[in-house]
Amino acid sequence: MALETGSTSAATSATTSASTSATATPPARSGAVRVALLGYGNVGSALAELLSRRAEEIAMRTGLRFELAGIAVLDLHRPRRGPGAERPGLFTGDAKALVERSDVDVVVELIGGLEPARTLVEAALRAGKPVVTANKALLAQAGGELAEIASAHGVDLLYEAAVAGAIPVIRPLRESLAGERVLRVMGIVNGTTNYILTRMTDDGMDYAEALAEAQQLGLAERDPSADVSGGDAAAKAAILAGLAFGSDVLGTTVPREGITGIRSLDVEYAARLGYVVKLLAIAELLDGGPDVSVRVHPAMVPADHPLASVRGPFNAVFVEGEAAGELMLYGRGAGGAPTASAVLGDLIDASRNLRAGAHAPAPRRRQTTVRGNDELRSAFYISLDVVDRPGVLASVAAAFGSHAVSIRAMEQDGLGTEARLFFLTHVAREGDVRATLDALAAIDTVVRVGAVLRVVGADDAPARGAHAPVRSR
């Protein structure tokens, strides 16, 4: 293979012609690729284990041998599992020094969070060392800048594991669809919320019950707010928007609605209409582009849509392309071994490129405007708790009417002194629906505005008609 037999001089000249301060000397062909591992939690120890247990197989299939040059951890005195435990000399508390050591070829960042991860990743890239990371928060915050630094220094910044764990999402979007005009990306990218919604759907559990079970199974944190609020999904939506449209979106600015307001009654009502409730991270081209919308919210997905069959802690990313049509990439979105598998794929890719003096194509950034959601048009499902008193429905209907939101269907469910109202609207402007919700909340007989769900397939998005010619069941 040219990649591996390329002479050192050729590889070096290709790298240095790209830039700049750092000149990465590729490791000799026969030597091992020396890896600095930053962080040694679930994923880090699973990766160390894969590198050790599969060493022969990896060498046979890729021609590459990997060697851990060092493992940076915060607390040197914590007991360790995995192959690292047998070699305590590998551990160091000084991550910066490890990254800069001349015998380190590739850096794998598995610390998570913004700092010190960002400083360390930047230092590695500036030293001409490829970086593999699973850090969604960092990429959602600084992905564009880091990609530019990587590009300027002629090295890879790869992050397949940062969105949807083991599922190949980044590489297909970046390479397979390099010539494709992507219209929309919709992802189930948070396993915790998908697990909770699946239990509510399949087993009639209430939200609190399903959340408690997820916590017990280790699928939800003790403080689940980052997941159930849609915050985690928002970071991934920002990364997907960057890949699909070249948009430089900060994860923290992505509008998000979580699942805490959803009750089993909502899920049941959706099921009766032939829908499944899912939390979606969406990035889509508006009016043919270059403007885009990036957002996270729960939605009613038609039961025969491929995303509807994504259950439990699984993740999936659904892509609509102009020529390719509809694609979906499905699999495990979290967990030590699945995430380590994605990191390993990147590590092999980065090492091959390093030896060839090449690097993976950087996604081009593009001037895109991220529009707010007010002008989006969709049908909505809205549930309300009201006082069961004559005249309530009239005032509620008036709130819809005065904001030009037309009701397609309504159902009432009595509860003694209270009642629940379920509304399904015709396609409406989101800004009008928001104004309606504000007006509803201000009515004194409305006790609570419950779930608000967009209806997928009942919108003005640039989807390519029905997702399959066969829909009846």
Place this chain on the structure above:
Amino acid sequence: MALETGSTSAATSATTSASTSATATPPARSGAVRVALLGYGNVGSALAELLSRRAEEIAMRTGLRFELAGIAVLDLHRPRRGPGAERPGLFTGDAKALVERSDVDVVVELIGGLEPARTLVEAALRAGKPVVTANKALLAQAGGELAEIASAHGVDLLYEAAVAGAIPVIRPLRESLAGERVLRVMGIVNGTTNYILTRMTDDGMDYAEALAEAQQLGLAERDPSADVSGGDAAAKAAILAGLAFGSDVLGTTVPREGITGIRSLDVEYAARLGYVVKLLAIAELLDGGPDVSVRVHPAMVPADHPLASVRGPFNAVFVEGEAAGELMLYGRGAGGAPTASAVLGDLIDASRNLRAGAHAPAPRRRQTTVRGNDELRSAFYISLDVVDRPGVLASVAAAFGSHAVSIRAMEQDGLGTEARLFFLTHVAREGDVRATLDALAAIDTVVRVGAVLRVVGADDAPARGAHAPVRSR
């Protein structure tokens, strides 16, 4: 980007260090990549259209400009559609001369079939020109040899479009899962049969009726035998086995069973048990490898399995990996535009590599033994038409019993003088089931052996337990 700013000398030396007779001189950085297009049917004209209509966008996103150097066709006098029609001078009847023209950088083979495609692809590779092809028959027959020629000449042979059309399958298996130990690949890779089975399942159609509709819609050929016999799927199974396990399997030798024996009654019975009938192309590691099984047959897939939701003409490839867990890649398996999109992704990849003097990692071939199916163990569904006469069931049951195949459930459906018997077996050795089927066919009161379906999930395959923790519905 280093890939595109790499000096010509660096790129050339990397290429030549790999081999051999041909030294591909990469096109200058600023010049267009000149493409020879072999074949101008649905896919070829869709590709020409994409290259023309999206030229600006492709250049912006990838830094590459493409130019058609020529289009080889069989019949020069046929009227043409698409951008080619406006430039009749591009067309030639001499494909060999086009491939060898010095101003051609990359060759796209969309002729299909074995010859002359094979000769032309070989000629291109030996001339140091990367080849992108969608030709599954060629790859299933000669993929291993062609990959070796490509590798020896330091150029790419890419074929994302050959399996499952627009769906990124090849690249994820080859790159994202480069370090993964794949245990099993199960694909719905033939849109025609999946359309027919979907109509039978969703709408109670009979086989003949669904086939006729598929033919009317252009989803099935006038002579559908290559699809309904499993032959097309067998070629793709061979390609998948090569990618997942490095096995050199001839597509023509893959054991296959088609869907012609399946009736709406079988599909209904499966549905009552919670299953959906699908035609699967399977490649799996046996007993931890290196032995593999490669085969095509219809199967009963649990209704909550991700493959069960793949409907109509859609395709999907389900992968089970040791660390990655379960993955599924879903999308359009055929059609001019979707297939052209996959070809374009490869064309961009090959051109980037050509400019960098690199090439895509070749899958390592490996000594694997493809075992016959006799030792596989699975539960089976079998339907029989019998004469409705006392004692029939006893002789049928005796045939099962004497071959050590244990019956788990039986149902009888009377039809006047005939009756239908539906059997579900316990997990049994496939060789024993075959012997049972032979014995059943020899009983004179057995009018016909109908459908024979393996039950997915009720087998001894190396699957990772249940595919999702949440199964009830």
